[in-house]
Amino acid sequence: MLELLARITINPRQCSGRPCIRGMRIRVSDVLDLFAAGLSAEQILAEMPDLEIDDLKASLLYASRKLNHPVLVA
Numbered sequence: 001m002l003e004l005l006a007r008i009t010i011n012p013r014q015c016s017g018r019p020c021i022r023g024m025r026i027r028v029s030d031v032l033d034l035f036a037a038g039l040s041a042e043q044i045l046a047e048m049p050d051l052e053i054d055d056l057k058a059s060l061l062y063a064s065r066k067l068n069h070p071v072l073v074a
Helices: 028-036 041-047 053-067
Strands: none
Touching: 028 041, 028 053, 041 053
């Protein structure tokens, strides 16, 4: 899984520091929005030919990890 997450890059000088895929100007949120709009992985790859299937997996994994943070209850 670490090799998938390594595909996600964050550069403060690119896309306002938002998580991108492999240093490209394709944000993780762009991929997630396409999935949310109902596109399949195959359709996303056709729409964005610079992406690879592992980039899509990395985007989903990154989002999952960001949402699955511990909540401390006092």
